[in-house]
Amino acid sequence: MTPSALWSKYTEIRDRTMALATPLSAEDCCVQSMPDASPIKWHLGHTTWFFETFVLERYEASFEPFHKAFRVMFNSYYNAVGEKHSRPQRGLLTRPPLPAVRDYRRNVDERMRRLLERPANDDALRSLTVLGLNHEQQHQELMLTDIKHLFSQNPLKPCYQTPESYPPAPPTALEWHDFEGGTVQIGHAGEGFSYDNESPRHKEYIQPHQMASRLVTNGEYLQFVDAGGYEDPALWLSEAWDWIKINQHSHPLYWLGKDAGWMEFTLGGVLPLDLNLPVVHVSYYEADAYARWFGARLPTEAEWEHAASQQQISGNFANNNRFHPAAAVSAGLVQIYGDTWEWTQSSYSAYPGFYPAQGAIGEYNSKFMVNQYLLRGGSCATPSEHIRPSYRNFFPAHACWQFSGIRLARDITMC
Amino acid sequence: MTPSALWSKYTEIRDRTMALATPLSAEDCCVQSMPDASPIKWHLGHTTWFFETFVLERYEASFEPFHKAFRVMFNSYYNAVGEKHSRPQRGLLTRPPLPAVRDYRRNVDERMRRLLERPANDDALRSLTVLGLNHEQQHQELMLTDIKHLFSQNPLKPCYQTPESYPPAPPTALEWHDFEGGTVQIGHAGEGFSYDNESPRHKEYIQPHQMASRLVTNGEYLQFVDAGGYEDPALWLSEAWDWIKINQHSHPLYWLGKDAGWMEFTLGGVLPLDLNLPVVHVSYYEADAYARWFGARLPTEAEWEHAASQQQISGNFANNNRFHPAAAVSAGLVQIYGDTWEWTQSSYSAYPGFYPAQGAIGEYNSKFMVNQYLLRGGSCATPSEHIRPSYRNFFPAHACWQFSGIRLARDITMC
């Protein structure tokens, strides 16, 4: 990438972040609705802190932080960098005010511009910048999921954006695609950017299996609900059962009441539940229980990546500004990319031969490699250029505020 | 009070509320820093809800709520009125935006004006209006204590207002004032407004005792700290000891670090701890432990009221806009009113013959008559006209985010 191409990419992504915050008031940007989520203002500050800390501090001749306190306030979890503001207290930061965080962004952007314009800019600078941009794209998705969660808690059920109306689109029938067993290669291949946790590319042995042609729909999931799925302990992992009972879950996170028919809270406000669309905002626990009830299972990450690497990367991404899954209307193996993240049965661990990057950047991915499960393929809240076959997203089994859905798989011997 | 006098009082108090919010951004007004505190925006809405619910709904010919959802959102604890928004979730209400709550205030004010202007306005209307104004004054004080708590959690340690500088003022020596024993009367007397919990006026027998001439100072309290007061279980009630250990308290709430000398967080930001000023933001537990260490005790509420009823109501109140206690520089029994609330050893209970008001208004005071302790005399955050000798404030023994301080008493036989 030429220096000017990098700078152009930089401004495009940084502007997109601000554009996502446009529909929101300073109040909306300030509040944290649960410990797992962060305020929008914090996302705006933290993504900027990332460039300031990992790029400017290293490359600016006479580095001065924009504001000393921001160094702590906007650090997420990088112990090697120093003190961190306690995560559950991010929502108390009414100061700095939102305009001051915008100033912080502009200041860092200007300093980044000067750095990237320098003739001598080196590979490490460029690759740290690219890392920062990928990091920013991840936070773009979190901004959408976090504001959705906040708004869902509000009795006024605010709209993030005006809901558009889409014609009814009955999904294609669910079909099963066969995959042979054998040794396959997974992990990042090629030249483009990838995270350290996607490497090294390595061999895995997969069994003969089938994958469902598309995501599970709301209509299909509703059958599970109506069949008493949430009342039958035999369908649930032991800790999943505890989770649904303690939290009194009896349907996906954003489904609402059912007296006047099922509704769903979306970024366009409360809408009737569209049975054609993929079910979304389910936890690993729910995805696993649904699969068991159906007589199938979740794919492994190797199975998923093997299938995905044979597909074009296209789908319903955040670039559409729809921010909601869409129905599967084409034949073939579809919705692999976009719409919803797909839970796999694989827990998050290091690939054989993996070693984390040196220094604080090495904390990016590797310190979460326990008690998390892998999601693949991106969602309607993911920027399209952010995704690739080897991309590994991960969340705890109870997480459901992400755009997470279900693709089924089954062993070939089942048929 | 004439109708126009009442309306004039109404506008004065309602304007004061908005004036207190002036230094704050919409972000500052939105956030809740702990379950005991409420966001400023919620205070603005709730005090308005009070007039809408208890006055307008009863007196307007064709009552329509300003916004149906506000009826739930801004209800604090009145079960008889209907559903309530969960207290710990008040900080999630980024919508309605602050300007909409200001509109709500203006709308209700205008409707109140029309009501109060009516020739036929009756005693009950007028007395509910006065109740609403007193209620609003209580929330004015809470706005100050809640914003102080929020700002204290922020690493930027923001100022609510520019700190003024006061000349050093060494306090007068602590002296003991004698009071004879015998039957006294306490409870509200006379014509003015009072809450139901101040009645009926009744007899109590008090013992011969002494009261300290002024509040305990920071300097005196620091001696207790330096003497290891927070490390000696013999000085603490059993549950107080658990409280300081679990919460790791070793000094009053807003005292800070001591490496470079003790500092104190105030509404004017972080300032050096002024040893001349009264200690403030102590819990009942701390007030009780300090008194035990000193060899004294806290006064009973009857003792306090008996002494206070012989004093002029004057002192360092919120009207000063100082919002911080001041040193006692006069002789005699001083600081009875203003500066800090004074913990008494009396738990909050009904006076003999007490019956709460009928209907939802009856929930105002009586449902809190367990496990709370009485504070008397108002503080630097209390409007001066809000206080009277019989005024009973009450908080749980662990509460320390109020402007609460210590006046000592002792039995006459001690001397």
Add this chain to the structure above:
Amino acid sequence: MTPSALWSKYTEIRDRTMALATPLSAEDCCVQSMPDASPIKWHLGHTTWFFETFVLERYEASFEPFHKAFRVMFNSYYNAVGEKHSRPQRGLLTRPPLPAVRDYRRNVDERMRRLLERPANDDALRSLTVLGLNHEQQHQELMLTDIKHLFSQNPLKPCYQTPESYPPAPPTALEWHDFEGGTVQIGHAGEGFSYDNESPRHKEYIQPHQMASRLVTNGEYLQFVDAGGYEDPALWLSEAWDWIKINQHSHPLYWLGKDAGWMEFTLGGVLPLDLNLPVVHVSYYEADAYARWFGARLPTEAEWEHAASQQQISGNFANNNRFHPAAAVSAGLVQIYGDTWEWTQSSYSAYPGFYPAQGAIGEYNSKFMVNQYLLRGGSCATPSEHIRPSYRNFFPAHACWQFSGIRLARDITMC
């Protein structure tokens, strides 16, 4: 009391403790069913520790503890004595085995005998011994309430003793006894033993009022339950309402199911609920709510003591070995003593002029003087000689595993 009379009293009370443990296995004696309760074995050890620590250590010429570790294990809350075993972990002490604790008792008894036989035994020794015996009687009552709680948790619903059958005994009608207002004296008077918290005797002013002739019965309380008492927030203190909702209380602690009619768990196992008997095992919250529903209130401790001091001390005490309240079948002001402890509306605080005893013994009562409410009159689990008009028992408002019941009072002006 002569030395031999004291020793005879000592053996009588110490033997009674062991007799209470007779129906229990070593397993029954070892387990702790909740943090508020203690295992029987711990009670046996702790009452012995009390004599060893406060008497033997002071009076034996060459004191050696029976077992060094017991000094920590059996200390309840005396900080001045040294380390304590964590209260919630008392149930983990499977060692020492029960016989070793019996040996500990015998050893300390023998050493106490030698001490009390000495010609030179002094007043302080004798009064500490008497304190130890009164302490032991308190634990006799706790043994009964703690084993009742443990057995209530067991699906086998074991009997502590064979239930005797009593003929049906309809209670006398509830009548109201008038008491004039005026200055009365309360607090311990006379020569016998009393705790420090019953002194000094002092004056209080009481209002004209009425007291109910007897305790509230199960039948009367059931009317409150059937009338939806547990579903109406207007009847409950705010924190009481939270308590019944969080803990899902809808009836007194040991009432069971109601499908086949109400049953009650007793020390004689599960029996049909006898509507003639006093309601028992209610919390302060429940007593207060019942009184509000009835249109009455709880008595103050001064009112109670004033009435009680005019009565003979007789009633249904632990000496009967019935361990359950009995119906009120006589006319007059009855059941003042025995049957159930009677909640008063008074919180536990120091009498005017009170100073705790010096040293560790001073921790006995005074460190609990916050957030507890007074109960008066003893119960069917209290030894008769342990009670007196001035006796002050105290528990937190939520406590209901004690034999606590309800006597109503009301202001004279109500009539």
Add this chain to the structure above:
Amino acid sequence: MTPSALWSKYTEIRDRTMALATPLSAEDCCVQSMPDASPIKWHLGHTTWFFETFVLERYEASFEPFHKAFRVMFNSYYNAVGEKHSRPQRGLLTRPPLPAVRDYRRNVDERMRRLLERPANDDALRSLTVLGLNHEQQHQELMLTDIKHLFSQNPLKPCYQTPESYPPAPPTALEWHDFEGGTVQIGHAGEGFSYDNESPRHKEYIQPHQMASRLVTNGEYLQFVDAGGYEDPALWLSEAWDWIKINQHSHPLYWLGKDAGWMEFTLGGVLPLDLNLPVVHVSYYEADAYARWFGARLPTEAEWEHAASQQQISGNFANNNRFHPAAAVSAGLVQIYGDTWEWTQSSYSAYPGFYPAQGAIGEYNSKFMVNQYLLRGGSCATPSEHIRPSYRNFFPAHACWQFSGIRLARDITMC
């Protein structure tokens, strides 16, 4: 196996269970020291319940439960069987007394004998019996770990058995054994008993790697402790760091004080920490952190099983009655079996093609397949005939009360 061989195996294993309880009093057997552990009496009842429920109920002509209430009390987690006694309340069951549980065992044993003697006994009966015996062996190990935990909480630090003295045995040097990469088969092979979760045997691809010749010793782990291992967040997974900070861990579970040198609590009481022995009672978090600090990693389960299947099954098992790991004194790849369970980096999930057994038995293993990590090889508390190369034990990452230790692995490219 002939009927008489099966009955002989049955009595041998059932007797062994009772023998393990012999050193314990009824009190020791009754108490539960934490929710993860169970009382010994409950283990004795539950293992018996297993035969009664899954064998007798199915095969006895006119089945009558020994005691109806035991059906609920001794059910662990089998939802398909009916109600369960709440796990954290297992320690409240002072009744039935221990002798009654022994009677229950004898009764079920006698009925099992009659069943197994029948000429017509079928394969399913025999295989359910074998399952019950394997289940009982698992509980034999839990009895040892649970009693160890209970005793560790007791200030008297009781001995389960008299400690024997072993001559000092310096371990062999740590060496690395090479393994080639390629497709291997893992999962149960052959005729003997295995759990459903060990099947089907299937292929996995493993990378070239090395495994350490023996377990990590106390001496080696102490170097990690002394180097500040518990103070450096860079060494710990993010949730591991939270875990050690919240629980204030700074060394393995049963290490004690270090003022007078490190000691260790064992089933033979408190002994000096033997630096020659394998470190034991470490969590997955600690095993992972140690490996990272060392510059290695934990093996995967496929790597482990591949190596183990080339070894003789012999080692320091429960049969020795030593119940503590022993030093590695031989050359080669040693301690694969016995001494301590070995944490792998693999999370617990279904093998490809796995389907759980039908009915309640299907709940045995499969419902725990989330957020647990695999341990392999058995320990000094495991019966030797219970283990095999394909055996999969699993516990949550924080579990440390099992005899769990560390074997290191590393990628071949590291060298």
